[in-house]
Amino acid sequence: MSQQSTKKGEMDLPVRLRYKETKREKTGVFFKKKVGWLFIIISVIAITIFNFYPMVQAFLLSFQSGMGGNLEYVGLENWKRLFGDPTFIAALTNTSIYLLIQVPLMIVLALFFSVLLNDPKLKFRGFFRIAIFLPCVTSLVAYSVIFKYLFGIDGIINQFLLNFGFIPETINFLADPFWAKVVIILAITWRWTGYNMIFYLAALQNVDKSIYEAARIDGANAFQQFFQITVPMLKPIILFTSITSTIGTLQIFDEIVNITNGGPGNATISISQYIYNLSFEYTPDFGYASTVSYVIVILVVILSIIQFRVAGERK
Amino acid sequence: MKSLKRIFIYTFLSLAAIVSIFPFLWMLVSITNKSVDVTQGRLLPGTHLIENMKTLFATVDIVPALANSAIIAVITTVLTLLLASLAGYGFEIHRSRGKDIVFNILLLSMMIPFAAIMVPLYRMFGSISDTAPLIGIDSLGAVILPTATTAFFIFFFRQNTKMFPKDLVEAGRIDGLSELGVFFRIYMPTMKTTYAAAAIITFMNSWNNYLWPLVILQSPEKRTIPLLISNLGSSYSPDYGVIMSAIVIATLPTALVFFLMQKHFVAGMMGSVKG
Numbered sequence: 001m002s003q004q005s006t007k008k009g010e011m012d013l014p015v016r017l018r019y020k021e022t023k024r025e026k027t028g029v030f031f032k033k034k035v036g037w038l039f040i041i042i043s044v045i046a047i048t049i050f051n052f053y054p055m056v057q058a059f060l061l062s063f064q065s066g067m068g069g070n071l072e073y074v075g076l077e078n079w080k081r082l083f084g085d086p087t088f089i090a091a092l093t094n095t096s097i098y099l100l101i102q103v104p105l106m107i108v109l110a111l112f113f114s115v116l117l118n119d120p121k122l123k124f125r126g127f128f129r130i131a132i133f134l135p136c137v138t139s140l141v142a143y144s145v146i147f148k149y150l151f152g153i154d155g156i157i158n159q160f161l162l163n164f165g166f167i168p169e170t171i172n173f174l175a176d177p178f179w180a181k182v183v184i185i186l187a188i189t190w191r192w193t194g195y196n197m198i199f200y201l202a203a204l205q206n207v208d209k210s211i212y213e214a215a216r217i218d219g220a221n222a223f224q225q226f227f228q229i230t231v232p233m234l235k236p237i238i239l240f241t242s243i244t245s246t247i248g249t250l251q252i253f254d255e256i257v258n259i260t261n262g263g264p265g266n267a268t269i270s271i272s273q274y275i276y277n278l279s280f281e282y283t284p285d286f287g288y289a290s291t292v293s294y295v296i297v298i299l300v301v302i303l304s305i306i307q308f309r310v311a312g313e314r315k
Numbered sequence: 316m317k318s319l320k321r322i323f324i325y326t327f328l329s330l331a332a333i334v335s336i337f338p339f340l341w342m343l344v345s346i347t348n349k350s351v352d353v354t355q356g357r358l359l360p361g362t363h364l365i366e367n368m369k370t371l372f373a374t375v376d377i378v379p380a381l382a383n384s385a386i387i388a389v390i391t392t393v394l395t396l397l398l399a400s401l402a403g404y405g406f407e408i409h410r411s412r413g414k415d416i417v418f419n420i421l422l423l424s425m426m427i428p429f430a431a432i433m434v435p436l437y438r439m440f441g442s443i444s445d446t447a448p449l450i451g452i453d454s455l456g457a458v459i460l461p462t463a464t465t466a467f468f469i470f471f472f473r474q475n476t477k478m479f480p481k482d483l484v485e486a487g488r489i490d491g492l493s494e495l496g497v498f499f500r501i502y503m504p505t506m507k508t509t510y511a512a513a514a515i516i517t518f519m520n521s522w523n524n525y526l527w528p529l530v531i532l533q534s535p536e537k538r539t540i541p542l543l544i545s546n547l548g549s550s551y552s553p554d555y556g557v558i559m560s561a562i563v564i565a566t567l568p569t570a571l572v573f574f575l576m577q578k579h580f581v582a583g584m585m586g587s588v589k590g
Contacts (some may be wrong), residue, residue, distance in 0.1 A: 035494045036409020043402035044417060046464035050436065051424040057435035113331065116324055123325075131332035134339065137570040139523035142562045145548035146338050149555065156341060159356040193337065240527050251428045256511060256527045258545055268510040272430040272526070286434050294430035300426050 055297075061290035069281055075158070078291035087293060089273040090266040094181065098252060102185045103245045107238065110193050114200035115230055129201070133194035140191070144258035147187045148174065151259075177267035180260050184268055187255055192248075196241045203237040204230075239311040244305050250296055271296055345559040353555035367556040377561055380543040385568075387443050387539060388521040389529075394463035395517045396510055403472025404502055408484055418473070421466045429526060436461055439529055453486055453533045462521060468513055475509040476502075511579035519569045540565045 057314040064071040151173040158170040253272035262269035278289035345353045348494035399483035406418050444451030525541040547558045
């Protein structure tokens with residue numbers, strides 16, 4: 001192999017393994033450079049067809065209107081319609097409420113659990129870990145149906161609260177605009193806290209124990225250790241989980257449909273459910289549905305940028 | 316002071332564990348009770364288990380739904396593992412500036428909300444329904460295709476490939492293996508843990524997927540398990556014992572997969588986190 005084309009790794013090889021390049025192998029070098037593309041080409045094509053191309057399509061659709069297949073361009077009509085559409089405003093408000101309350105609540109809880117469960121002196125550590133992670137094995141639909149029954153008017157939560165005298169009479173959780181939202185938030189938090197905890201536990205393995213040792217000698221209490229050491233050390237993974245959770249909650253669909261079906265009225269409807277209803281439940285209006293869906297896209301982009309910025313500033 | 320803190324920690328964790336486990340216990344108790352007992356809040360195991368199972372299999376088409384879900388989940392998992400690992404390997408081992416740019420563009424697709432592309436995808440599959448019914452609307456193929464390639468798993472495999480000893484690739488080439496040969500004969504066997512972790516996540520995601528099958532599948536005999544459970548859950552006169560039995564049966568595969576392969580799962584997650 002000629003000296004120029006020798007890569008760094010090959011220099012370390014024993015001399016007997018290096019050999020002179022024949023003509024055929026020289027064309028092989030060209031092939032070697034291009035062969036990498038063969039590994040990725042199928043995925044690139046598939047993601048283009050099934051992700052990027054539909055995104056462009058949805059963008060074009062957002063300027064069209066009409067029933068079913070009879071679509072025509074209407075300019076910015078759909079975008080204007082958004083601001084005067086009470087169902088859309090309800091969906092946007094509800095989704096924002098879920099996001100603003102549920103994501104921080106879950107991330108703080110998950111961090112808290114992971115710090116407690118990272119203590120090697122803790123008894124029953126394995127049991128607690130598995131117990132808290134257990135909700136992740138359920139399907140979103142299955143656990144939603146279970147939560148719907150648990151919080152039903154004759155459900156076990158009502159019976160429990162009533163028997164122990166916490167409430168004077170049963171609460172119809174799912175028929176009350178406030179409580180229905182609470183149940184949705186509780187449900188998502190129940191399902192996903194353990195999932196995020198696993199990420200933090202994994203990341204905590206990489207944190208050097210001696211840092212805590214040093215902090216303790218300097219007189220830092222548990223809270224100071226948490227905010228001054230743990231949070232900064234886990235910052236990349238906290239950023240990662242908060243972005244994925246934000247994207248997930250912005251798209252929330254399964255839980256809403258199966259716990260409250262958007263009700264009572266539109267008190268719990270989410271943006272995704274509204275898109276689904278516009279496309280497949282009501283008389284289909286694919287154009288307006290696409291406009292609504294672009295609101296999620298815009299929110300995802302804005303929130304991700306903000307989260308990156310916030311994480312960057314604290315450096 | 317110290318023991319007070321201990322008591323607080325254990326109480327807190329025990330409460331969390333109870334809250335996490337309770338719905339499972341309730342589910343498991345409910346499948347052994349009559350619907351009436353479930354609504355009356357009975358928390359003790361009953362004797363109605365066999366009865367519930369009989370009613371479930373007699374009145375609900377759970378077997379075809381299980382079969383559909385299994386077919387979809389297995390094919391999706393195999394396709395995802397193959398395509399994502401090929402790409403992750405290609406991006407890391409055959410690294411070049413051009414590919415890095417492509418990689419970053421692909422990562423952007425992770426931010427695309429599914430709800431935003433669901434309508435165009437539906438129209439896309441609708442337009443090919445006549446020419447290719449196997450991947451048209453109301454086909455299992457249409458459920459599989461858009462979910463089988465995800466940038467996340469390409470990222471996942473690339474991150475894990477960073478720990479793969481590159482000398483092995485060179486050694487394989489010297490032994491006369493082709494580029495694909497290196498991948499199949501050396502890379503795949505070495506990266507078993509990564510494949511296992513990816514397999515668990517893909518299988519669970521596919522088994523539990525709800526929105527896309529709901530959009531694309533129409534006939535009752537094509538229904539997957541989540542569609543079936545959603546349907547049962549929204550019925551006006553629910554038989555709780557039977558519905559809970561369906562949920563337990565639907566949850567068993569993912570729970571089993573998870574507990575059998577738990578170690579791989581955590582190892583794989585850590586691999587993608589370290590990066």
